[in-house]
Amino acid sequence: MFIDADFCGAFSAKFLRRAVVDFGKHDSIPGPTKHIIESADKPVPFLLTNPSASSGFLARESGPLLCKNLSAMTTTRRLTPAALTCTAFFVVAGCRSLPNSEEPSSPLRVYSPRPASPEEEITLIRADSEVFAAVVRAQLRAGSDEYPFHIDELRYDARPYGTRSGYPEWSAGVQGAAPELYFARAGRSAIGQIAENRKRILQLRGVPQGSPFNYPQCAGVRVPKPPPSRRGSTARARVTDVHAGCPKKPESYVTVGLPLRGQPEGLRNIRDSRGELVDLNGDVWTTLVDEYLAGPSGWSHAQYAWLFKRSRWSGRLELAATIQTGIVE
Numbered sequence: 001m002f003i004d005a006d007f008c009g010a011f012s013a014k015f016l017r018r019a020v021v022d023f024g025k026h027d028s029i030p031g032p033t034k035h036i037i038e039s040a041d042k043p044v045p046f047l048l049t050n051p052s053a054s055s056g057f058l059a060r061e062s063g064p065l066l067c068k069n070l071s072a073m074t075t076t077r078r079l080t081p082a083a084l085t086c087t088a089f090f091v092v093a094g095c096r097s098l099p100n101s102e103e104p105s106s107p108l109r110v111y112s113p114r115p116a117s118p119e120e121e122i123t124l125i126r127a128d129s130e131v132f133a134a135v136v137r138a139q140l141r142a143g144s145d146e147y148p149f150h151i152d153e154l155r156y157d158a159r160p161y162g163t164r165s166g167y168p169e170w171s172a173g174v175q176g177a178a179p180e181l182y183f184a185r186a187g188r189s190a191i192g193q194i195a196e197n198r199k200r201i202l203q204l205r206g207v208p209q210g211s212p213f214n215y216p217q218c219a220g221v222r223v224p225k226p227p228p229s230r231r232g233s234t235a236r237a238r239v240t241d242v243h244a245g246c247p248k249k250p251e252s253y254v255t256v257g258l259p260l261r262g263q264p265e266g267l268r269n270i271r272d273s274r275g276e277l278v279d280l281n282g283d284v285w286t287t288l289v290d291e292y293l294a295g296p297s298g299w300s301h302a303q304y305a306w307l308f309k310r311s312r313w314s315g316r317l318e319l320a321a322t323i324q325t326g327i328v329e
Contacts, residue, residue: 116184124183124258125190128160129197131259131285134308134317136205139254147273147304147322151291153252156209158198159191162255162290166191172257172288174305174325175266179258198256212253213294217245221298222329243298250295257288267305272321280320283310288325300329 116124136156142148160166166186167179186194202209219242226240262284272278285308293300303326308317 113180113185116186116190120184121186121190124186125193125197127183127259127261127285128194129201130317131287131308132198132256133201134285134319135256135287135289135306136201136207138306138319140205140207147324148306148319151252151254151293153250154207155252155254156198156202156207157212157253157255158195158202158209160194160256160258161288162212162253166194166258168257168288172303172325174264174288176264177260177266177286177288177305179260182259182261194258210253212292213247213251215245215247215294215299218247218294219243219298220329221300223298243296246296246298247294248296250293252294253292255290255292257290260286262286263307264305267307267323270323272323273304274321276321278307278321278323280307280309283317284308284320285317298329300327302327 139148139151139154142150144150161168163169165188171178199209223242225242263278263280263286267286268279269277287306287308288303289306290301290303302324305323305325306319307321307323309320310316311318
């Protein structure tokens with residue numbers, strides 16, 4: 001079947017159009033930061049109505065082989081005038097509708113996050129305050145039977161993901177866990193306000209906050225000790241203690257990502273820390289929690305996705321499941 005160029009242009013313009021994030025509107029804007037902090041443990045309204053992200057299409061086109069090799073074709077059978085006319089019609093029309101591979105290709109369109117509006121930044125700040133307060137509350141309730149475990153030397157970094165920009169420096173490896181898929185990218189001042197709100201929540205809970213630790217001469221807890229020297233060796237090999245540079249007392253460092261609305265696609269139909277399949281519905285929020293632990297026996301880094309669901313009785317977000325997304329020891 002032949003399709004002309006006008007139809008192809010209309011088809012591509014209709015179906016290859018870039019998606020747009022549709023944020024809801026609200027008649028009133030929340031009050032100052034003090035009100036946001038005081039209501040961190042209470043249900044708050046959200047403006048987000050469509051937690052999907054705009055994405056670009058990467059397209060490469062190449063010229064049709066029929067048009068490219070037309071001059072090199074040789075006929076081995078005589079064509080009738082009607083067949084020749086029909087063949088020429090399709091060849092010429094095809095060459096008009098399809099681009100030439102020898103022409104310079106147009107630059108690829110790559111998706112870049114859209115800057116957030118002031119209203120969207122306020123929505124993100126309020127959502128982060130509630131989710132972060134829920135993380136701290138669940139961490140303080142943790143015991144020793146199942147994850148999350150109680151941490152003696154508990155310390156939080158108030159910055160989202162523990163980075164200066166407030167956004168992850170590398171992908172979490174979980175499909176649908178990019179923060180820009182749920183909120184437009186916030187500016188520096190909004191990220192600074194989020195960090196300040198988190199500091200006040202930690203102060204209200206009596207949890208210390210601080211910068212990360214760094215022990216370059218401390219190996220992971222799973223790193224084995226070097227093997228002893230072979231028997232009969234004249235030179236005595238020096239055995240290196242891979243944990244000599246580790247801290248004498250246990251230390252911890254916890255970071256919390258930005259709030260993600262719902263349960264990301266990469267976290268569906270997999271088992272949580274208790275071995276149960278997680279399939280939540282309702283008012284669900286997810287965030288990535290990274291735990292860095294260091295002690296005399298080495299260091300470890302584990303990342304978990306914490307999923308919260310709003311309780312019908314209290315109206316607050318309660319921890320519903322935790323899923324390990326990565327571990328380095």
